[in-house]
Amino acid sequence: MPLRAKVASSVSRTAAALSRAAGRGDGSVIGGWIGLKIDPDLLAHLSAGRAIALVSGTNGKTTTTRLTAAAVGVLGRVATNSFGANMPTGHTSALAKAGSTPYAVLEVDEHYLAQVLESTEPHVVALLNLSRDQLDRAKEVAMMAQLWRAALVRHTNVRVVANADDPMVVWAATPPADPASGINPPHVTWFSAGQRWHDDSWVCPECGSTIQRSGDQWWCTGCALRRPEPQWVVEDEGVLDPTGAWHKVSLQLPGKVNLGNAATALAVAAEFGVRPVDAVSRLGIVTSVAGRYAQVEKDGRNIRLLLAKNPASWLEAFDMADEAPTLLSINARDPDGLDTSWLFDVDFAPLRGRQVLITGDRAYDLAVRLDVNDVPFQHVRTFSDAIRSVPPGRLEVIANYTAFQDIRAELDRVN
Numbered sequence: 001m002p003l004r005a006k007v008a009s010s011v012s013r014t015a016a017a018l019s020r021a022a023g024r025g026d027g028s029v030i031g032g033w034i035g036l037k038i039d040p041d042l043l044a045h046l047s048a049g050r051a052i053a054l055v056s057g058t059n060g061k062t063t064t065t066r067l068t069a070a071a072v073g074v075l076g077r078v079a080t081n082s083f084g085a086n087m088p089t090g091h092t093s094a095l096a097k098a099g100s101t102p103y104a105v106l107e108v109d110e111h112y113l114a115q116v117l118e119s120t121e122p123h124v125v126a127l128l129n130l131s132r133d134q135l136d137r138a139k140e141v142a143m144m145a146q147l148w149r150a151a152l153v154r155h156t157n158v159r160v161v162a163n164a165d166d167p168m169v170v171w172a173a174t175p176p177a178d179p180a181s182g183i184n185p186p187h188v189t190w191f192s193a194g195q196r197w198h199d200d201s202w203v204c205p206e207c208g209s210t211i212q213r214s215g216d217q218w219w220c221t222g223c224a225l226r227r228p229e230p231q232w233v234v235e236d237e238g239v240l241d242p243t244g245a246w247h248k249v250s251l252q253l254p255g256k257v258n259l260g261n262a263a264t265a266l267a268v269a270a271e272f273g274v275r276p277v278d279a280v281s282r283l284g285i286v287t288s289v290a291g292r293y294a295q296v297e298k299d300g301r302n303i304r305l306l307l308a309k310n311p312a313s314w315l316e317a318f319d320m321a322d323e324a325p326t327l328l329s330i331n332a333r334d335p336d337g338l339d340t341s342w343l344f345d346v347d348f349a350p351l352r353g354r355q356v357l358i359t360g361d362r363a364y365d366l367a368v369r370l371d372v373n374d375v376p377f378q379h380v381r382t383f384s385d386a387i388r389s390v391p392p393g394r395l396e397v398i399a400n401y402t403a404f405q406d407i408r409a410e411l412d413r414v415n
Helices: 003-021 030-038 042-047 061-072 088-098 110-120 141-153 167-173 256-271 276-283 311-320 341-345 363-372 383-389 401-410
Strands: 051-056 078-080 103-108 124-127 159-163 188-192 211-214 217-220 232-235 238-240 246-248 295-298 301-307 326-329 356-359 393-399
Touching: 003 030, 003 042, 003 088, 030 042, 030 088, 042 088, 042 110, 051 061, 051 110, 051 256, 061 078, 061 103, 061 256, 061 276, 078 088, 088 103, 088 110, 103 110, 110 141, 124 167, 124 256, 141 167, 159 167, 159 256, 188 256, 232 256, 238 256, 246 276, 256 276, 256 311, 301 311, 301 401, 311 393, 326 383, 326 401, 341 363, 356 363, 356 383, 383 401, 393 401
Parallel strands: 051 103, 051 124, 078 103, 124 159, 159 188, 188 232, 301 393, 326 356, 326 393
Antiparallel strands: 211 217, 232 238, 238 246, 295 301
């Protein structure tokens, strides 16, 4: 690397280490921020010479990134932003901290995918899903799909692993060829992980016609857009690979959605030449992801943490949670988005019949939503009050981003 990049990388590592030592966080942002101030091209310099995979989407990025890093680890050391800092500052910090590694797997905020594609020149990019998120600052889903599509047109050499079940992702991953300029669409490998949330993909992004569904299939009623045939498919408790071989997947992470994340990880690792039979056993070593799914014993309660930040992810969280007392915590700070109206897109009916507690900065917003949904609840002011309010045994905690981090901090930043 150029001398400026070497200095910037060294300062980045030092700043991140000082942040961790001071207890101000894990250093996954501040180190990269300072490094990029010294050398604005630092991310590109740190990416050079590595085979890189990018993982992007509205939901599941952090977990899929951790699983993919575990699978690619069959080949050698892997740099990754394992704490979910998914913007260029986080990528820079992660690569600087890792030092020289042959591989990197980076989670990327969907808004930054085009920028990070330019800086890192990845070997493969995984496109998971697109749905509504943080309405006061996030783009509409169709706009996000358009940005992805435009970015991929400029990077036709990158290999794409994409979700065949999400019409928005399929459209974004298949930009048209331009024979006049010699541009061809990227090579796409399709996976099927299922799509339980459909409310953001009833209208075709190509022509505006209605999208129809029947079983696993979907198609546009007005143009040729339809579900492609996936090469990687979740089946029972395992994954079918492109050869038709079935691989049992034993995860320590809950929910069917994580089986889909595992299928994505195997598909991405295969783009690096990793055989599924070699990678699948490594997926089971992942027990929690930056506190997500972590289980902590405290005062006779087994507390499990689940992160849910938008309607689609709350739907999946309800699927993962046991029939047990459940604490819901909602904030509306900058990282969460200031608009909580999305709560009315969530059906809280699955919580009926269990003890439900609510807390957080915007607990009263949540209270109104639960009342409309006929879900009885108890308001508690603090996490400690919640623990005291439930009997010994399991306590499920579902929280949005900053509320999740607040509770994680009370549990000594459990990972």
